[in-house]
Amino acid sequence: MRIRTAGVVAVFALALAASGCGGGGDEPATKESPKAAGGKLVIWADDKRTAALKPFAEKFGQENGVTVEVQAVSKDLQTNFVTASQQGSGPDVVVGAHDWIGNLVQNGAIDPVQLAAEQKSAFNQTAVKAVTFNGQLYGVPYAMENLALIRNTALAPEAPKTIEDLVAAGKKLKADKKASEILCLQSGQNGDAYHIYPLYTSAGGYLFGTAANGDYDPKDLGVGKPESIEAFKKIGALGEKGEGALKRSITPENATATFTGKKCAFLVSGPWAVADVKKAGITYDISPIPGFAGGKEAQPFVGVQAFYVASKGKNKALAQEFVTNYVTTPDLAVALYQAEPRPPALTAALDQVKGSDPDLAKFTEAGKNGQVLPAIPAMAAIWDPFGKAEAAVIGGADPARTITSAGQTIAGQIK
Template structure:
């Protein structure tokens, strides 16, 4: 995702315990894997593949098995689900938590069991993110959320409201210090992920929740009066209003416009920090500011996790790898170093946060965040919601636009 730290192992430890141990106290799964001369195949993206390989090789050496970490550069989720259906997939896959609903629906991953002690080793929001229909389907390793990143040379103080931000941005614009009030990617197709903090602050929702707190696909928030009111506020920030939101700012130029000092404020995630540092920008990180008198802005919280393939050819070996290696603090730190996002494993976060103050700031910015829905119905949201946002930012009528988007989404949810 435009979205876009390490504990798969924990989940598997429990499953391993359930599978029983050998007479010498070693897990039966480990013994059977060694006896069979097993092979473990792990799929991940390019960055995580590089971080995982040394650990995978060590595991293979210690257990007398072959371990292959294979990089899938594009469409990892789709490739995995298709391969699973064809019986040619990996044993373990690494990916975003919002894939869970789709992967479960397609029978591609197995649930895992986490004891209370295991869960307590992770950020509780991360554990919640990998829980679907009351079952834990993955073990989290990294977390991410949006925040407001500002150029402190241009904007020394964090704005308390979005209105304060717009006023500050307009003043800088009038003084010819910037060309844009705010860098928040919209584009021609919109971007539900990046606009969501403001949508939520204005009272909008995507789905209601069930009694146990899970997202309810039958209770669609898009198209309700609250969502129309939210889009009216978003529209007021648009091209025919304050001019803070523009379709010309998209995923290809929002960060570069900020690093080029053409805007003082950027709404983005941890992935933007590297570019800011390279550009020599003096920056600070704070929560996305809310609308005056509105609710707190609530960014989506995303989680990266390890999953056990339902059609793994060697589940016992997959569980052994996860149980003994993915919950290791050193692996979590290596994954963080490969791509700096806050580790979900508390011990790993404690180890790295001293040298990276940005981690705590992103966590603070996400404390009011909402877990990105992982239910299959979420797939129906992205395109109609994004197009509605883009249209309203361009000046379209919020009531008609959002009502139509709600009907489209409802028609796609089965």
């Protein structure tokens, strides 16, 4: 499940243009430099990725004559990394979401990475864009993720073309007592900006405008603008005092369980939900999230998982070698996919696994026109006020007053 809140905010954000890369030119690190440095390479990752990384880390250590330790950090990985970095006790490499980049760069915690043009071209270019910040490449991407519509095909054989079609189908299922909810899209009492974002964009809303070079522009805040007011009016019409499709009782904790319990036919979620859907024996299909009739295309956020080189690591040459010439291999990318199935960012790895996992192509299709999740530090100000405004409007609050107030709160935090 994915939910963004103010506490996770320092842990999540994005940006930009895929131009050059940083410090040290456009060539990958050489084999000689890490061997000469010797010593130990320390990698921090979460539990699932730690298990997948260990055999590859051991092989890398043997090939380079060094010791490699992969350490699992189960909670608050980004926060712990920034703190350890400032104290000089952090790792050489850290694995995490691309939307950490703005915060990590602002804290001086990561260095640009050095990928040759040929290496960069081997990746999905949206993934490359996601790990590029202020014109520099700050991470090596390995997996991508976005929301889609997961549908119980026994209850809803056809994919809805619009959100209005979905609501009509869900209402009929309720009337026929085949479901108790129209749609499982998580909100809860504090809202969920990440999950509502596709509908917000379809209704014409935006978070940040873009500068001439394609970077997100924190000075062009869309929240509170007329476009966002119109979007929240449409979201409110789907809420508890309208169609009843969006409800605060659908939470991050119960959204997937409500779907797997066959209480709703439609679930807005990502690849992380599929294991539970399969376990429940639900016959399902995956399609793009439908937008409003006559509106814009619904655009989910596209997120990327990546490897970063710690700026205060004790063996930076070895870290650069690992992320540029080892993480870029299909074998490692496939192993990470097997640890947690999300579309690999490396094209060759995606080609290897997509034949045995048709869901990958469907999630990729659902996210092909998505928006890269902003990693600019200003994004931290969005999650909490926007989410709470969403929950209030779903509950029946006035859309114009609510989102205008949220926009003022966000603008004040950005300044």
